[in-house]
Amino acid sequence: MSEWVKIFSPATVSNVGPGFDVLGFAIDQPGDELIILKTNTGKFEIVNETDIGLPLEPEKNVASVAVKAMLTELNAEQGFKIVFTRKIYPGSGIGSSAASSVGAVFGANELMGSPFTRKQMVRFAMEGERIACGSAHADNTAPAMLGGFTLVQSYTPLTICPIPSPENLYCTVVHPEIEVKTADARKILKKDISMRLAITQWGNLAGLIAGLMQSDFELISSSLKDVIVEPVRSILIPKFNDVKQGAMDAGALGCSISGSGPSIFALSNQKEIAEKIAVMMQETFKSINIGSKVFVSKVNPEGVRVMERGE
Amino acid sequence: MSEWVKIFSPATVSNVGPGFDVLGFAIDQPGDELIILKTNTGKFEIVNETDIGLPLEPEKNVASVAVKAMLTELNAEQGFKIVFTRKIYPGSGIGSSAASSVGAVFGANELMGSPFTRKQMVRFAMEGERIACGSAHADNTAPAMLGGFTLVQSYTPLTICPIPSPENLYCTVVHPEIEVKTADARKILKKDISMRLAITQWGNLAGLIAGLMQSDFELISSSLKDVIVEPVRSILIPKFNDVKQGAMDAGALGCSISGSGPSIFALSNQKEIAEKIAVMMQETFKSINIGSKVFVSKVNPEGVRVMERGE
Numbered sequence: 132m133s134e135w136v137k138i139f140s141p142a143t144v145s146n147v148g149p150g151f152d153v154l155g156f157a158i159d160q161p162g163d164e165l166i167i168l169k170t171n172t173g174k175f176e177i178v179n180e181t182d183i184g185l186p187l188e189p190e191k192n193v194a195s196v197a198v199k200a201m202l203t204e205l206n207a208e209q210g211f212k213i214v215f216t217r218k219i220y221p222g223s224g225i226g227s228s229a230a231s232s233v234g235a236v237f238g239a240n241e242l243m244g245s246p247f248t249r250k251q252m253v254r255f256a257m258e259g260e261r262i263a264c265g266s267a268h269a270d271n272t273a274p275a276m277l278g279g280f281t282l283v284q285s286y287t288p289l290t291i292c293p294i295p296s297p298e299n300l301y302c303t304v305v306h307p308e309i310e311v312k313t314a315d316a317r318k319i320l321k322k323d324i325s326m327r328l329a330i331t332q333w334g335n336l337a338g339l340i341a342g343l344m345q346s347d348f349e350l351i352s353s354s355l356k357d358v359i360v361e362p363v364r365s366i367l368i369p370k371f372n373d374v375k376q377g378a379m380d381a382g383a384l385g386c387s388i389s390g391s392g393p394s395i396f397a398l399s400n401q402k403e404i405a406e407k408i409a410v411m412m413q414e415t416f417k418s419i420n421i422g423s424k425v426f427v428s429k430v431n432p433e434g435v436r437v438m439e440r441g442e
Numbered sequence: 443m444s445e446w447v448k449i450f451s452p453a454t455v456s457n458v459g460p461g462f463d464v465l466g467f468a469i470d471q472p473g474d475e476l477i478i479l480k481t482n483t484g485k486f487e488i489v490n491e492t493d494i495g496l497p498l499e500p501e502k503n504v505a506s507v508a509v510k511a512m513l514t515e516l517n518a519e520q521g522f523k524i525v526f527t528r529k530i531y532p533g534s535g536i537g538s539s540a541a542s543s544v545g546a547v548f549g550a551n552e553l554m555g556s557p558f559t560r561k562q563m564v565r566f567a568m569e570g571e572r573i574a575c576g577s578a579h580a581d582n583t584a585p586a587m588l589g590g591f592t593l594v595q596s597y598t599p600l601t602i603c604p605i606p607s608p609e610n611l612y613c614t615v616v617h618p619e620i621e622v623k624t625a626d627a628r629k630i631l632k633k634d635i636s637m638r639l640a641i642t643q644w645g646n647l648a649g650l651i652a653g654l655m656q657s658d659f660e661l662i663s664s665s666l667k668d669v670i671v672e673p674v675r676s677i678l679i680p681k682f683n684d685v686k687q688g689a690m691d692a693g694a695l696g697c698s699i700s701g702s703g704p705s706i707f708a709l710s711n712q713k714e715i716a717e718k719i720a721v722m723m724q725e726t727f728k729s730i731n732i733g734s735k736v737f738v739s740k741v742n743p744e745g746v747r748v749m750e751r752g753e
Contacts, residue, residue, distance in 0.1 A: 149644070150644075150648070153641065153644065153648060282648050282649060282652060283645065284645050284646065284648065284649035284661065284664065285642075285649070290649070290661070290664055292649060292652050292653075292658075294652055320637065322636060322638075323634040323635065323636055323637065325633060325634055325635075326632065326633055326634065327633075329635055329640040329643070329670075330462060330463045331596075332644060333462075333640075333644040333647045333648075334463075334464040334595050335596070336644045336647065337461070337464060337465070337593050337595065337644075337651045338595030340648045340651045340652055340655075341595075341605055341655065342603075344652065345655075350595065353595065353596060353599075
């Protein structure tokens with residue numbers, strides 16, 4: 132059994148147009164990188180080698196909280212040192228906290244002799260989400276853990292369904308350097324919605340699931356539309372409509388807000404289109420003096436993975 | 443080219459739990475049977491050989507209205523005699539008007555040399571629905587025409603997706619002899635619904651689509667739940683809760699209202715279970731002196747079909 136592992140844990144796009152609160156997918160870049168080492172202190176130690184601020188107290192860090200949930204289930208006492216060497220920017224809407232929770236749980240599970248399956252580990256990673264955003268969501272943790280697209284069909288009991296998707300599906304994500312607090316993004320949503328729009332939304336989500344499973348790009352494109360959340364939340368993101376229109380003009384299958392924003396994602400079926408969209412996205416934000424980071428990658432079919440391990 | 447055809451056009455279950463207004467499937471029994479003959483009068487004639495009352499004026503009968511919509515598109519003048527020899531009871535919630543529209547359009551298309559595909563013909567059959575229920579719905583016409591499960595992903599443009607489903611899927615439908623007017627069933631629905639319930643509903647619909655496409659009976663079962671429409675409409679159907687509980691106890695994958703009711707359907711993965719449910723359903727209604735008709739059949743993969751043809 133290894134004594135340490137280095138883990139890559141991917142960023143994830145949740146909501147995915149019509150799939151608010153239930154759908155998400157993993158991407159290849161960016162991601163968290165963290166090294167997890169067994170220690171004999173019986174305690175947790177967090178080391179941050181990135182230039183992004185992270186809580187170092189084990190009871191406040193999502194990674195250690197998630198691993199502790201696993202240890203409790205195992206009824207095991209084990210110390211771990213968790214060293215963050217690369218970190219997704221927090222608050223970007225691409226599952227930064229989920230990547231840390233998932234990465235740490237996956238790594239600790241490896242070091243404990245793999246007592247749990249990936250599906251079983253989602254529940255522990257969700258405990259990290261609970262301290263990060265106040266409730267134990269799975270729409271980022273599930274795809275980070277399992278890869279590809281995942282549907283959270285229900286929370287009680289927790290039912291997570293991997294959704295097969297076409298192989299050549301590319302994602303462009305732009306993270307503009309503005310802050311949208313998840314709490315604010317939640318607050319502006321209405322508690323009630325019109326039945327008419329809800330029917331449109333679930334017709335679109337059903338079409339998106341069928342389109343993904345049948346590799347029907349036309350259906351994916353006609354279904355990748357959010358008539359409920361995007362119209363409200365997009366007002367928090369300057370130039371959202373221009374970015375979206377530009378992505379569609381460039382040939383995207385669809386474009387919407389990633390998670391609660393401010394990141395925006397677009398899906399395409401060609402790498403060239405995805406790269407063209409990346410340039411356009413960055414230029415659009417630059418035109419109003421907003422800096423941005425942009426990532427082009429395939430949908431990540433595997434999810435979190437071991438990069439390296441050692442005695 | 444034939445001069446007449448005899449058509450079987452199947453009953454359909456629409457809404458299907460969480461798929462309100464977008465999902466439907468065809469069953470093997472009951473169905474409409476109708477003979478369509480070319481005439482050289484240039485006019486429509488409706489003959490009713492069943493003991494169910496039907497409008498005989500061509501402009502009021504859904505079958506002739508639907509065929510006329512097709513002829514208009516073809517820019518053709520052609521007379522037809524439509525003879526109904528068997529009819530699904532109207533107002534039962536299993537797509538009686540859709541079966542007639544679909545059967546007539548499908549038959550007339552055959553007699554005209556098949557200018558249209560099944561998918562193309564849905565639009566004409568929908569014109570029959572427009573006069574039957576005031577709006578051109580496709581959630582019964584699409585599965586009657588195409589067979590199996592169909593999703594109406596959008597109306598503008600009309601996008602209909604066949605959803606593959608497991609082969610051994612059985613449906614029990616009970617039609618209690620009470621009247622629920624579609625208009626009333628629509629009226630009691632709320633115009634606004636809670637976001638929380640809507641999320642549950644679209645998570646369930648997405649799960650149902652994935653479950654059907656992957657032949658995952660466990661997922662079908664956990665997803666076949668309607669938290670929005672059934673709780674409201676079921677109050678119009680006496681003993682609904684007992685019927686549903688009985689079906690679930692007997693091993694159904696799920697049970698809900700068919701269309702706008704009063705029919706109730708249950709899905710099972712064994713014929714024996716479907717038959718057991720049928721007996722229970724009929725007995726439950728009998729216990730409160732309500733007569734009922736009950737049908738057990740496989741999900742119909744083919745949809746409307748030619749039974750016979752002649753010169």
